Amino acid sequence: MSSDSILTIKxxxxxxGARIIADGMxxxxxxxxxxxxMGPSGTGKTTLLRMIxxxxxxxxxxxRYEGKNIPDLNKDALLAARKSMGxxxxxxxxxxxxxxxxxxxxxxxxxxxxxxQMVSHLVLSKLEAVGLRGAAELMPGELSGGMARRVALARAxxxxxxxxxxxxxxxxxxxxxxxxxxxxxxxxxxxxGMTSIIVSHDVHDAMAISDFVYLIAEGKVxxxxxxxxLRQSESxxxxxxxxxxxxxxxxxxxxxxxxxxxxxxxxx
Amino acid sequence: MIEAIRLTGEAALRVLxxxxxxxxxxxxxxxxxxxxxxxxSLVVTQLYEVGVxxxxxxxxxxxxxxxxxxxxxxxxxxxxxxxxxxxxVVALSLVRELGPVLAGLLFAGRAGSALTxxxxxxxxxxxLSSMEMMAVDPIKRVVAPRFxxxxxxxPLLAAMFSAVGILGGYLVGVGLLGVDSGAFWSLMQAxxxxxxxxxxxxxxxxxxxxxxxxxxxxxxxxxKPTAEGVSRATMRTVVHSAFAVLAFDxxxxxxxxxxx
Ligand SMILES: Nc1ncnc2c1ncn2[C@@H]1O[C@H](COP(=O)(O)OP(=O)(O)OP(=O)(O)O)[C@@H](O)[C@H]1O
Ligand SMILES: [Mg+2]
Numbered sequence: 001m002s003s004d005s006i007l008t009i010k011x012x013x014x015x016x017g018a019r020i021i022a023d024g025m026x027x028x029x030x031x032x033x034x035x036x037x038m039g040p041s042g043t044g045k046t047t048l049l050r051m052i053x054x055x056x057x058x059x060x061x062x063x064r065y066e067g068k069n070i071p072d073l074n075k076d077a078l079l080a081a082r083k084s085m086g087x088x089x090x091x092x093x094x095x096x097x098x099x100x101x102x103x104x105x106x107x108x109x110x111x112x113x114x115x116x117q118m119v120s121h122l123v124l125s126k127l128e129a130v131g132l133r134g135a136a137e138l139m140p141g142e143l144s145g146g147m148a149r150r151v152a153l154a155r156a157x158x159x160x161x162x163x164x165x166x167x168x169x170x171x172x173x174x175x176x177x178x179x180x181x182x183x184x185x186x187x188x189x190x191x192x193g194m195t196s197i198i199v200s201h202d203v204h205d206a207m208a209i210s211d212f213v214y215l216i217a218e219g220k221v222x223x224x225x226x227x228x229x230l231r232q233s234e235s236x237x238x239x240x241x242x243x244x245x246x247x248x249x250x251x252x253x254x255x256x257x258x259x260x261x262x263x264x265x266x267x268x
Numbered sequence: 269m270i271e272a273i274r275l276t277g278e279a280a281l282r283v284l285x286x287x288x289x290x291x292x293x294x295x296x297x298x299x300x301x302x303x304x305x306x307x308x309s310l311v312v313t314q315l316y317e318v319g320v321x322x323x324x325x326x327x328x329x330x331x332x333x334x335x336x337x338x339x340x341x342x343x344x345x346x347x348x349x350x351x352x353x354x355x356x357v358v359a360l361s362l363v364r365e366l367g368p369v370l371a372g373l374l375f376a377g378r379a380g381s382a383l384t385x386x387x388x389x390x391x392x393x394x395x396l397s398s399m400e401m402m403a404v405d406p407i408k409r410v411v412a413p414r415f416x417x418x419x420x421x422x423p424l425l426a427a428m429f430s431a432v433g434i435l436g437g438y439l440v441g442v443g444l445l446g447v448d449s450g451a452f453w454s455l456m457q458a459x460x461x462x463x464x465x466x467x468x469x470x471x472x473x474x475x476x477x478x479x480x481x482x483x484x485x486x487x488x489x490x491x492k493p494t495a496e497g498v499s500r501a502t503m504r505t506v507v508h509s510a511f512a513v514l515a516f517d518x519x520x521x522x523x524x525x526x527x528x
Contacts, residue, residue, distance in 0.1 A: 053401050082403040093398035096389075107402045110409075152398075 006031040006163055006195045007052065012061035014044070014051065015219075021047045022058065023219030029163075033211040034189050034196040038203065038241065043217050045199040046090055049165050052197075053087055054078045065163070083111060086161035090168050092152035094140040100127070101136040104155045111159060126154040129184060131177070145172045153181070157188060164188065165197045170205050182209055203242055207231075215241055290486045293407075297415050297485065300408035310413040311420075318379045318414065319421030323428065325378050326371055330429040333370060334436025337361060342445050351445075355452035356459045358437035359430075363460060363469045364525070367430030369517050372476035374429075375422055376509035380484035383414055384505040387488025388498035396489075411485050418484065422477025423470055430469065468524045475516055480509040 007029040012022040021044030029035050039045055050056040051063055054070045063070040065081060073081060094103050104123045108114060114122070127133040130150040140148060149172060157164065166185065170178050186209045189196045200206040207213060207227040215223040215230070215238055223230060223238040230238050304311055338358050345351045387410065390396050396406040434456075441447040460466065484505045491501035 055397065055400060079403040079405070082401055085401070087398070087401045089394055089398050089401075091394055093394035095395050095399075096393070107404070110402065110404050 004031045005029055006066060007197075008062070008064045009052075010062040010064070012048075012051070012063065013059045014047065014056070015059070016047075020219040022051075022061070025061075025216065025219060025221055027214055027221065029195060029197060030212065031195050032189070032193060034185065034198065034209055035212045035214065036198045036200060036206040036210040037214045037216060038200060038206065039216040040241070041201065044219070045216070046167055048216075049087060049167055049197070049199060052165065053082060053085060083159065084162045086156035086159070086164040088149070088153050088156045088164075088166045088169055090171075092140075092145075092148040094143075094148055094152055094155070096140050098140075099136070100132065100138050100140070100143070100151050103140065103151060104158055107155065107158045122158065123154075126158055127151075129157075130154045131180060146174065146177060149173070150177070150181070153184075160192055161194065163195050163197070165199070167199050168201075169198060170200060170202045178205060185209060286490070289490060290482070293486050293489060294482055296407045297412050300405070300412035301416060303408055304413055304416060310409075311416050314413045314417035315421060318383065318417045319424065322375060322378045322421065322425055325374055326425050326429050327432050329370065329374055330367075330432035331436040333366060333429075334358065334362065334433030334438075335440045337366070337433070338437035338440040339445075342441060342447070351447055352451035353455050353459075354441045354447050355434075355437070355456035358441070359434050359456045359460050360465060362430040362433040362437075363465050365469075365517070365521070367433060368426045368469055368472040368476055369513060371426040371429040371473065372422070372480060372513040372517075373510055375418075375425055375477075376480045376484075376506055376513065379418060379421070380480050380505045380509050381502050383418065383481070383484040384488040384491070384502045385498060387411065387414070387485060388491035388493075388501050391489065391491060392493040392495070392498055394493075407489075411489060415481050415485050418481030419474075419477045422480065423473040426473030426476070427470065464525075468520075471524075472517065472520050475520060476513050479512045479516060483509050483512065 005028050007027075009025060009027040012025040012027075014020075014022040025048075027037070037045055037048065047056055051058050052065065052070065054063075054073065057071055066084075068077070068081060070078070070081065094100075095106065098106065101120075101123055104126055105119050108119050108122055124133055124136065127136055130153055132147060132150055132154065135143065135147065135151070140151070143151065149169070153166075153169070164185075169181055169185065173181060182205055185196055185198065188194050198206050198210065207230075210227055213224065213227055213230050214221050217237065223233055223235045225233065230242060233239065338354060341357050342351055342354055345354060345357065387396075390406075390410065396410065399406045399409065438449075438452060442449045442452050487501040487505045487508075488498075491497045
């Protein structure tokens with residue numbers, strides 16, 4: 001474990017009923033770096049981010065953010081911790097009753113006493129960064145899926161969080177905006193001194209800007225290292241995932257009873 | 269047999285658990301009310317959505333109810349030669365009973381269902397969740413202003429219902445059926461008591477407002493975060509508020525007017 005980590009997850013345990021999400025997971029996020037967490041769909045990456053944000057309570061283990069164990073915090077301390085976190089949701093989760101401008105202004109208005117002029121200045125600069133300053137007056141219903149995600153990104157970075165978490169930031173973006181977003185994540189990370197966690201299955205784009213990568217499956221970290229280390233890795237898990245092979249230790253199926261048994265059960 | 273007992277027990281436990289959640293929830297909402305004094309604009313927006321937008325349906329229904337009421341009463345009263353007390357009868361029925369109850373039922377259908385659907389959809393599309401992650405408590409920011417707006421709107425809408433209903437009764441009774449206008453108003457004034465009738469009617473509408481809005485915001489917040497979950501929650505809001513209004517109306521009426 002590095003001495004300068006912003007987030008340390010130790011022996012994390014969590015399951016939804018029989019569905020195991022984390023089974024002794026250890027993750028260490030270094031301050032100022034971009035860390036990507038990759039894993040097959042449905043392994044619990046989104047749930048992991050929710051545990052970091054304190055919305056889902058782990059059954060056991062530590063989620064230590066800036067020295068404080070998130071599951072132990074009371075309501076006020078948790079709110080305080082969240083003020084320094086940003087989370088870009090997988091579904092954009094924009095407030096449908098507010099315009100694009102007001103969406104991005106929302107966290108600023110809630111948490112600061114800035115004048116409307118300052119708010120407007122901040123909002124427009126964030127929208128400019130995601131290339132949507134011209135869309136400020138639109139309502140969320142008038143945006144495409146990709147635009148909505150960029151607005152959500154502008155809103156998530158509105159208060160310059162210290163830890164920024166991106167849940168599938170590349171989904172639904174065309175190649176150009178994809179590279180814009182990739183560059184933006186890197187720029188925010190480096191110029192504002194943010195720490196970034198990217199959750200993705202997009203191997204190439206995520207690896208290109210990451211300093212460190214965790215591969216998770218079935219509740220455990222199955223491989224980790226710098227992108228280079230992982231590409232060289234001989235671990236069958238890493239190889240299957242990075243080369244997108246259908247067969248290997250990572251199962252594509254949601255856990256189920258034996259297919260044959262199911263087939264015959266329905267015939268009875 | 270044992271299975272039936274088990275199922276009944278399970279259902280009872282579910283109901284109790286829900287009641288517990290609803291109570292916990294409302295206490296959190298109430299804890300969020302003082303903060304609204306500083307940000308009253310949040311409540312004003314909701315007063316418009318919940319209250320002002322319900323005025324049309326209230327006024328139209330009240331007019332219709334008042335007119336029919338007047339018509340029905342007139343023919344019955346005329347048989348006893350006492351059609352002059354038409355104003356008093358119409359006013360008493362509206363102020364004591366029909367105003368609060370019908371306004372409550374309409375309010376549940378118009379505003380309650382909209383509240384549930386809105387909050388439920390915000391939950392289903394993770395708007396509430398993302399608000400939480402922005403360190404903003406959705407119960408304080410989203411639910412509390414809507415709850416307060418509902419509680420404030422309902423008595424005003426009920427009063428409006430009674431007033432417009434009386435006007436409808438006047439139009440039919442005096443305008444159409446020829447009841448003496450002076451008798452209509454003066455007998456009404458003389459026989460409708462401020463404390464016994466008007467205040468009790470207002471009290472009913474306050475109670476209904478609290479119950480309906482409580483059900484509506486709780487159902488929305490507790491909805492399963494799916495399209496089906498939200499639609500079921502909306503349906504439950506309308507059905508449960510209707511039953512609650514009728515049940516509490518009986519209880520309140522017995523308490524208020526029973527002791528005389
Ligand atoms: N509220 C819930 N109740 C029960 N099970 C849930 C709940 N939320 C998620 N799950 C289950 O937990 C598992 C992990 O879900 P999660 O959304 O964290 O996956 P993910 O890794 O983010 O997947 P994807 O890459 O497709 O977004 C899934 O199998 C899902 O069925
Ligand atoms: Mg996910």
